[in-house]
Amino acid sequence: MSTPYDNLGGITSLDISGISNILLFTEIGNSRAIQFHDGKAWTSLPFSYGSAMLSEEPNDSDAGELLMQKVVFRLPGINADNLQLLVGLRNTRVVAKLGTESGAAIVMGSVNFPATVTYRTIPGALASDYSGYEVTIQAKSTTPMGLLVL
Numbered sequence: 001m002s003t004p005y006d007n008l009g010g011i012t013s014l015d016i017s018g019i020s021n022i023l024l025f026t027e028i029g030n031s032r033a034i035q036f037h038d039g040k041a042w043t044s045l046p047f048s049y050g051s052a053m054l055s056e057e058p059n060d061s062d063a064g065e066l067l068m069q070k071v072v073f074r075l076p077g078i079n080a081d082n083l084q085l086l087v088g089l090r091n092t093r094v095v096a097k098l099g100t101e102s103g104a105a106i107v108m109g110s111v112n113f114p115a116t117v118t119y120r121t122i123p124g125a126l127a128s129d130y131s132g133y134e135v136t137i138q139a140k141s142t143t144p145m146g147l148l149v150l
Contacts, residue, residue: 010050010052010100010101011052011054011071011073011098011099011100012049012099012100012101013044013097013098013099014044014045014047014052014071014073014096014097014098014099014137015042015043015044015045015096015097015099016042016043016045016089016094016095016096016097016115016117016137017034017036017040017041017042017043017094017095017097018092018093018094019093019094019095019109019111019114021036021037021040021041022034022035022036022037022040022095022111023035023036023037025095025110025111027110027143027146029146030144030146030147031146031147031148031149032107032110032146032147032148032149033148033149033150034095034107034148042097045073045075045085045135046075046076046082047073047074047075047076047135048073048074048075048076048130048132051073051074052071052072052073052098053071053072053073054070054071054098054106055068055069055070055071056068056069056070056144056145059140064142065142066140066141066142067140067141067142067143067144068138068140069108069109069115069138069139069140069141069145070136070137070138070139071096071098071108071136071137071138072134072135072136073134073135074122074130074132074133074134074135075119075132075133075134075135076130076131076132077131077132078121078123078131078132078133082132082133086117086119086133086135089117090117090118090119091116092116092117093109093114093115093116094109094114094115094116094117094137095107095108095109095110095111095114095115096108096109096115096137096139097148104147105147105148106145106146106147106148107145107146107147107148108137108139108145109137109139109141110139110141113139113140113141113142114139115137115138115139116137116138116139117135117136117137118135118136118138119133119134119135119136120133120134121133122134
């Protein structure tokens, strides 16, 4: 049986949208269709290519099994623009779209189970060390991440 994660080949793009921007979110099996309010769309997030790690793991809860979905990536450069972007995303409920090398677009989060964004600063102790932010987008869901269909 194939899954949305077969032959991912790495994350090539990261986009998010606040759930308030979404007019219609449809989930049928492993497929997701999203229609935005007029003038609203995805916001692309810059990231260090090759740094995005995607995971989806079951977690038992009082309400049954939930899937913990997470993507962690690095946003290079400690600067005012990146900090303004991240502070604006804090406490915002979002849906994420993860583009893959194979051309698929995986959707994490939904209107009913939105994802959240957190970050931490990595200053780098030496000139050769990485300096920027480590960003985490995570959601809890009763269904696996799905593929975006247009």
